[in-house]
Amino acid sequence: MQLLALALYHRDGRPTPRVVRFRPGALNILTGESETGKSEILDIVDYCLGRSTPNLPDEPIDRTVGWYALLVAFHDSRMLLARPRPAGASTTQAMIRTGGDTLDLPRADELTPNSNVAALRSQVSARLGIEDFRFQPPTGAARQAFDVSVAQAALLCFQNQNEIADKKALFHRQTENGIAQTLKDTLPYFLGAAGPEQALRRHHLNEAQRAQRAAQRKLDDAHRHRDAVDASGVALLRLAQSEGLLEEVPPAPGPEEIRALLEQALTVTVSTVGPVDLTDRRQGLTDERRHLREQLQQFDEALALVDRWQKQGEAFTGELHLQLGRLQTINLLGPERDYETALCPMCTRPLEEPDASAAEITTLTAQLAEELGQAQGIQPIRDEHRRSLQAERAAVVERLKVNGAQLRELTTNDERMRNLQDQHVRIARIQGRIDQALTAGTGSPAGDIGELRNNLVLAQENVATLQALIDEDDVAAEAERRLADIAVNMTAWARRLDLGQAASADEVAISLSQLNVVVRRPQGRLPLNRIGSAKNWIGYHMVAHLALHTYFRLHRRPVPGFLMFDQPTQAFFPAKIKDATTVQDADWNTVTAYFELLKDVADLNEGALQIIVCDHANLTEEPWFQDAIVENWRPLDGQRKALIPNDWLD
Incomplete structure (x- = not known):
């Protein structure tokens, strides 16, 4: 898949879109002054390929554009991928058209959503030849399974101006949450080191491991149940013994002995003594x-x-x-006892009362x-x-x-x-x-435990068999072998650009574990983040992606056949440059060497690889460079030229 044209449609519905056309199978250079919209080209292409959260600037594009459309070519067909301006943070609407070599950009009045992002990715993935399979993370991984599609393949096709100069990350959007792991999961497939067979085996392995865990759980539950039943049985035996139902209970009886003793205790009959009414007797005594x-x-x-x-x-x-x-x-008185009682015996005077x-x-x-x-x-x-x-x-x-x-x-x-x-x-x-x-306890003694143990053994054997098949595949080793093939071109092109540490390196390669460039020397491995100079960081990014896409084209891997670089010469000019052609003391020889490498790699792939570069540089003395220019956004006759036409801003 390569790009034929990119179109922007005005929000007011005017019939003439802004169109940027590309040449397939060749080096395409879009040059111009700063702040003309060159860097937005990459983001728009990424959005049209199905990115649900666009990274489009607010002004002036968002203010003027209503639809974005991308015309792409496959081996024997074309496809139109159009998406409306997102109304909020994201959108899933899309418009898809397919046709032959005559399919071209639609009119403004023909733009209408007829699909969604999921269908867009599915159709593009099918035409790329991405096999229909779902990637299954290893057992125990926290991440979710996902369908492999152009969404992952597109991560290998873009290098914006911040990414191409990043010494810690090699791929597009690698620093975003979850993207690095997605690259590690899918790069072996796009290299050809893994495929649906391996994914299916891993899926079967995951299912088998899940079944093994379930069988282990059931067996453990059965053991715990039996142990609990035994403990409960012993407790019942002790109670039965304390109430006289059993004469003697062994200190540690076995399961069968427990059952026999319980059955014995169950057969003991106790004479029932009915209640005696002593109320009358007690009342009488009371x-x-x-x-x-x-x-x-x-x-x-x-x-x-x-x-x-x-x-x-x-x-x-x-x-x-x-x-x-x-x-x-x-009685002691004598004759005087008969005295006159009416007179006082002392004075003989009369008494008032005798x-x-x-x-x-x-x-x-x-x-x-x-x-x-x-x-x-x-x-x-x-x-x-x-x-x-x-x-x-x-x-x-x-x-x-x-x-x-x-x-x-x-x-x-x-x-x-x-x-x-x-x-x-x-x-x-x-x-x-x-x-x-x-x-x-009649349903799960030793017989059921034996059956559960056999089920666990069968599940373990199934896991071992599938694990052996996966080990035979050895996806990691095969991916490293293919990355070693890619390293041959990387090493040669790094030396051609005279990049730091390349001359003395045994090999310049891509590390799948680090997702970065690694220089292997006799003294040891040297990652890109330990090599100084933005010139080297950009150069290693270029040779890595050029070698990677050359491998994809050689082995017909299902990755889009285009590669987009934004500002690959930024290390040679001031940070806030208006136009690189005005800088006289820049290292123009190195800049020329970078573009010559891009042209030679495009030629090497014989039309199978399309390279699109957005940059300030314009090598006016190089005819091949001028032939590669598809857009030159520098003032002409006093008129500003940019991605958004001047009349759109009025």
Whole structure:
């Protein structure tokens, strides 16, 4: 695939596009002053080939252009690849046309989206001969699988002005996230060191390794399940032993022994003891105890009353004895006992109230003596009543003791029955768990583990077989061998340009691991980033890509047959140059040598390689250089010439 024309269509729909035409199979030079849009040519071509995130400048291109179109040629056909100006950060719209040698750029009114970027890449990839396969990253890689297409091949066809002078990166967009790994993954295919067969084998290997991991997981899960079942079985055996279902359990029983013991524990039957209703018996004893306590309280109150009577009787008889003793002294009087009671015995004067006579006192004494006798006669009856109450009380106390003992026995029996019932419940639960464990364990003992182990062995053998096939392919070694073939031209052309370290180098090559140029010397390998001077960085970039594309063309690899360089002579001119032709003291001999190499490589490929260069330089004394110019954007008759026409900016 080579470029025939690039067209820009105005946003207002004017019929005449801005067209830049290229010559296939030759050196194409687009020269001119700075800030005329030369560098944008590469970005526009990249966008038309399907890049979803364009890198187009805002002004003045974005302000004026509505559509971009690229006309490309294949061996026996042509294809139009057109894309509208992106409305935002990206777009997927596209327009595709295919035809023969007469297919040309469309009119402005014919531009309309009829496809998308994915279809564009697919059709271009098919015409390039890129085989339809999906690259599978190695097992465990974090990156995703992707379809190999022109999107990866195009990375080998561009060198913008920043990339061609980069001492750390060799390829287009290499410093962007994920692009370097994509180059490492796909460059062996574009070199011919790997193909769909290897990708398919790696895909099968990935699937086989996934199946092996799944088989290993299943086997590990089965082992863990069996170990868990064994541990659970041993725990159940210990519980069964503690409840008397088993007499003895070995310290470390095997799986079969565990199962046999569990089955034995399951066959043990335990007599069921139904619940006994002791409520009535307990209620009767409780009522009896309450009645006895009431009787005991009554006896205690009766005894207290008898004691109070006793104390009161003792006080009464004591007073009677005292008074009687006093009254009995009257018997000691003689004749004077019959004195006049109405007169004072001392002064014989009359008393207001007469004293009692001796006869009256004697009568009162007799009465008191009689009452005292009666009181002393009641005491034996009271004592007998107390003894009777105490005997009856003692009987009640004894009956209370018996009642308490009966209640305690009843409580003990009740607790014993509850414990027995609880034990039966525990045994039933244990046997239920044993039955569940035996039922769950019937599906995966040693037989299933043996089958899973056989499946794992088969999966491992399949992985080993596929790995052996991939090892036989040895894609990395084959890629290095092909890069060594490319290094032959790289070394010769680096010496031709007199690049630094090239004269003493054994070989100048591309390192697939570093994605950069490496100079191999007797002292050791020297990467490009350790070689000074922008002149050398640009020179090594040029010889690497020229040699790489020469190899692609020689071996008919599915890579577009064009190579675009932007500002390859920038190292020989000031940083902000307006026009290189105005610089008198530049190293024009080296500049000429660079362009001569480009022309010779294009001629060497005999029309199979198209080289497009955008640069400030214009070698006016070299006829071959002038013949290679397709656009010269320098003022002519006072009129500015650039990618965007002057009338578009009005």
